Amino acid sequence: MINNLLSAAVFCLLCLASTAIADSTQNLGEAASGNPAISAADCVNGSAGGLSCNNVNLWSQIALDEFSSDPQHANDIWGFYDLNTEREYALIGLRNGVAIVDVSNPSAPVEIDTVAGASSTWRDIKVYQFFDETSQRFRAYAYVTTDASNIGLRLIDLSTLPHTVGGSVAISPELRAHNVYITNLDYTTGLAVDGVPPVLYTAGSDLSGGRIRAYALDVPTVLTLAAAAPTGGDSHDLSSVTIRDARINQCPGATNYCVVLIDANEDSFQIWDATNPANPFRLSLTSYAGLGYVHSAWFTRDGRYAFVQDELDELDFGGNTRLRIFDMSNLAQPVLAETWTGAEAAIDHNGFVRGNRYYLANYTRGLTILDISNPVQPAESGFLDTFSAHNLATFDGAWGVYPYLPSGNLLLSDINSGLFVLQDQTLDSPQGTFSIAATSGASEGSALQLAVSRSGGASGAVSVAWDTQPGSASTLDYVSGAGVLSWADGESADKVISISLTADGLSEDPERFFVRLYQPEGGATITPPDVASVFISDAGAPSSMGFVAAAQQVGERDTLAIVMVNRRGSAEGALSVQYQTVDNSATSGTDYTALSGQLDWAGGDATARSIEIPVLADNVAEGDEDFQVILSAPGGGVLTIDIANVTIRNVANSAPTANAGFSQTIREGVTVVLDGSNSADPDGDLITFAWVQTVGPAVTLNNPDSAITSFVAPQVNASVTFNFQLTVTDIFGVSSSAITAVTVTNTVSGGGGGGGSSGAPMLIFLLSVTLVIRWQMRPAADI
CATH class of the missing domain: 2.60.40.10 (Immunoglobulins)
Structure with a gap:
């Protein structure tokens, strides 16, 4: 009997140990990397390039072995919309650094640069962008935390794009931190929300017992500690919402708004009044039945609900994906309103709200998209499975997703397979979709009229909220506003937003602010463009156009020479100009691809234009070579800098x-x-x-x-x-x-032997091995 029990115990422990070893391996993200990239494919009959899907198309993929740093796996992801160039980027965390990928052409993403870093499974990235009055251009920085490493919070200067980025610099006293988060930002532009200063937070660092630490961003390159949380355990992840409704009365630090911070704290989630970052006040601490590991959370745009991801409940207790939705009416006592259960056993990891969709990085299930028109009755509206091996509760597949690019394209990081650029096809609705013109403009001193359309359906009464956001224009240049537009059942005519533009008497180039659509109600959705760029021009000013720089350099391996052209003076009236390349010491067809064409601006549009010239690597030992791009035949304005000299820097292979x-x-x-x-x-x-x-x-x-x-x-x-x-x-x-x-x-062949009590040492040994492995699996950082 004892021998039988020992045999059974050893067998069970072997199973447990093998399971633990497998999970530990997946925890380290070492499962098969180097899977070949999949070509662009629409989701047809449940498949996109061999990947299971529904209502999600595949634009492109960069597999791990296609990155220049040859990483063993990927981790988190964020996006960046460069307001100087109008280009879109993915910033993807890798085992050995951070890659910056131009995804402006979603079907042909280009790795621009990789900032090397210490080897680590866990990285987190956020971006802050602002207008620099001194240089009269936007500046942007990526903030990167790395866990299991002693390299500190790093800053990467994104202002030097489109061809390169600045190297990373340590800017905080932390040696390591699990996550970084910035409050009071618009997630599309990376700009501060109107009237509310942004604050950078670290979570799970080696300081303050892992509690959240707040840093002022008055000088973005020099962080100033505001405070560390006075209580609470090791923080794992953060998100926030700025509320202006009656709930501000629940916030001791509130002014005319309250910054509500949710802290995923591993064994609970905490709600903080973070209005005054130097004096945070904890409003509540919440747990729930079936808790495994509180990993992350995200608010609806109005802060009425919070979606909570638990990273260990599926693994520890079995069952399918579970996403918990909490009613946040009472910030001092959040109430579990609903638990959404998915179709597979995959673990939920990171999720984000845009409009009335919830975008969930669902590990082995890939991307899952939920319709949250009714937040307490989520319904799956789409998915794309980037990890085709299985949909079990293991730590493989999709780590993060970024759904906030102006184009509406989705960026997804997969531990095993790299970067995916995806297209959301879930937004068609019988109630219609809302959109706004991407650009518009008027002269200062006038009233701007912006049309918001309802198209694709008119069933039922619907509404959408809007607000303004500063850019290079501040609230001294226009009257900030917010409101709600409503349509009756069957109504589809455009609604108009009216904004007064201030006459400041200064002579200046077009200034820019933004109008954002959010919070659709009644089942209608928001489709891009949902952020409008508004340009304020001096009355009667002439229009001009020209290159941003008269000279620039690119490397022979840079793939593209991107030459920028700006519109200046006035944004009113249509504008056009022709361009062509001309050989100098560089020869078209050998060193670059000849290009010609025309750039056009509609009235009210002063966004930058890109001329993308393919650069050809010829592996010939030679000196630097150059060619020119020439502007001609201006229509509607005058030329300023009309010749740009492009130097190709040649480096021997x-x-x-x-x-x-x-x-x-x-x-x-x-x-x-x-x-x-x-x-x-x-x-x-x-x-x-x-x-x-x-x-x-x-x-x-x-x-x-x-x-x-x-x-x-x-x-x-x-x-x-x-x-x-x-x-x-x-x-x-x-x-x-x-x-x-x-x-x-x-x-x-070896000898046999031994009976008696020899099973006991083996049992103890297996127990020890299993306990060690399970200890190594503990979610001390990310899983």
Whole structure:
């Protein structure tokens, strides 16, 4: 009986240990990376390029092995809309840094730069953008935290785009932190909300016991500590909402608004009045039945509800994805209003609200989109499964999603498969969709009329809220406003927003502010454009156009030379100009692709224009070369800088470095893994792999054109050495090789033995191993 019990216990412990090992491996994000990228595909009959889907199209993917840093996995993601260039970017956290990817053309994303960093499974990224009066342009910074590393909160200057970014600089006393968050920002533009200063928070750092720490952003490159939370445990993630309704009476620090911060605190979530960041006040601490690990949360736009992600409930208690929705009417006592249960067992990770959709990074299920027209009755409206192996409760697949780009395109980071750019097709509704013109303008001293349309359906009574947001124009230049537009059942005519523009008597270029649509009601949705750029012009000022810079440089491997053209003077009236490239020392067809065309602006539009010129890498040792871009035939205005000189910096190609891994001694019958993933190209170019056997009896290599290959060691009568050569080749056909040796030994039978109590030490040993593994799996940082 004892032996039977011991056998059963050992078997169960082996199962537990193997499960723990598997989960620990997934926790470290080491599951298969290097899956090939999938080409653009619409979701048709439940499939987009072989990925299961519904109402979500695939624009593009950058697989992990297509990034220049050759990361082993990806983690979090954020987006950036550059108001200087109108270009859209993905900022994706990688095992070894942060990659900045231009996704302005969603079907052809381009890696612009990668800022290297310490090796870590966990990174978090947020972006703050503001108008710099001194330079008269927008500046932007990405703030990056890294857990399990001692490199501090890092700052990356994004203001030097579109060709490069500034290197990262440590700007806070923290050595590590799990998450970073900035309150009071518009998530599309990264600009501060009207009249409310932004505050940067760290969560789960090595200081203040892991509690939240608040930093003022008065000088964005020099953080000033406002306060650390006076109570509470280790914080994991944060989000906030600024409320102006009757609930401000529940906030001791409220003025005419209250900044409500939700702190996902692992074993609870805490609600803080963070209106005064130097004196935060905890309003409540909430737990719930079936709690595993409170990972993150996000508010609806009006702050009436909070969606809470628990990262361990599916794993610990079984069942399918569970997303909890809390009623936040009473900030001192949030009430669980509903628990949405998904179709699969996948774990919920990070989620975000835009309009009446909830975008959920759902680990092995990929992206899940919920219709939250009624927040307490969510319904799945779409998904795309980026991890096709299974939909079980493991830590593989989608880590984060960013749904706030002006284009409406979605950015998703997948631990195993890199970056996905997706298209949301869930927004059609019989109640209609709301949108607003992307650009408009008028002269100062006038009243601007902005039309908001309801299209695609007119069933039922619906409404949408709007407000204004400063940009380069402040509230001294226009009368800020907010309101709600309503349509009756069957009504579809446009509604008008009227905004007064102030005459300040100053001579200046067009100034810009924004009008945002949000909070659709009645089942209607919001479709891009939902943020309008409004340009205020001096009355009677002439229009002009010209290059932003008369000279610029690009690298031969930069893929694109992006030359910017600005409209100045007045934004009123239509404008056009023609452009063409002209050879200098650089030759079209060899060094770059010749281009010509016309740029057009409608009346009221003063957004920048890009001329994208493909740069060709020829792998020829040569000096720098240049060509020109020339503007001509202006229509509706005059030219300023009409010639831009583009220099292509040539750097000689370097051969890649092959690394075939260590030599091994293996017993016959064992699967042998040959790992060439540490091979690299010093120029950051993509490389291909080719394994061949050079010595020993012939064996069959699995996937010999991948970084990692394998074979089964054959039976041998005595030790036999096998040699394998790995050749890596860059995009120019330059190669290098390395050899590794595998010695296969004959299996030697071992003696049996032992009865008695020998099972007890083994049981203790397995218990110890299992406990150690489970301890390593604990969610001390992210999972």
